[in-house]
Amino acid sequence: MKTLCRFVQLPWSRKVLLLEAAGWLALAWLLVRTMPFRVWSRWLGTQSSGEVDLVGVERDPRVRDICLAITSISARLGDRLTCLMLAMAAQWMLSRREISSSLVLGTRTEQDAQKRLVIKAHAWVRVGSGVVLGHHEEGYIPISSFVRYHPSPERQAE
Template sequence: MKTLRRLVRLPWQRKALLLEGSLWLALAWVLVRGLPFRWWARWLGQQAAGDVELDAAGRDPRALEICWSIRAIHARLGERLTCLMLAMAAQWMMHRRRISSCLVLGTLTELDAERRPTFKAHAWVRDANGVILGYQDVPYVALSSFVRCYPAREGLTE
């Protein structure tokens, strides 16, 4: 009930972001769980090796609102979604608004208790100023990036 009251009090723009984010997250969940990566990877943007630097155009405040909505939905779902699903939904929402972004896939190799290597994967979203969704303190190595670039808008913040 408390959650419903909080939702009702939100401005309509944030309600719309939450609804849109829910739909994109549902699509990302279906794709990640149901189809091979090679079938839907082209929907993520132009692929490039490693981490790609975007042209410094300032941070679009709409990108932060999009990331807020994705994190809020993820928290309400009990954090059951993967970082890839979150990154996909955020990038698709930014693409709709013509906000330049880069979805990065990375890995990390660690040794387990028996000194065997274990691999971890992570996905995050960057803009020209840095990571905006999926930040980790652990230094993941970027393997591949999916880039969507658009002309800079006037009046962006640094």
């Protein structure tokens, strides 16, 4: 009830952003849990190997609000969503606003207590040259990026 009361008191723009984030997160959850990666990966953008640096892409002030909405919804759900689901929702919301981004998939290897090799995966989102969602510790090697590029109005005029 406390959460609902706080939600009602928010400005309309914030409510709409949170509801949009909840919708995209629900879609991401559904796709990841029910369909193979090869089916829905084409909706993530143009695939390239490694990590792509979107040179010349400026950081948009809306990026922070989008990422905050996604992490807020995830926290309210008890952090049950994976980093991939969060990254998918963020990239879709950014793309809707014509903000260029890249969703990066990376892995790292560790040894567990029994000295067995364990492979861990992580997903994060980059806008310009910085990570905006899914900050991680060092050691993750970028395997693949899914890029959604939207030229800025200034570049389209050139």
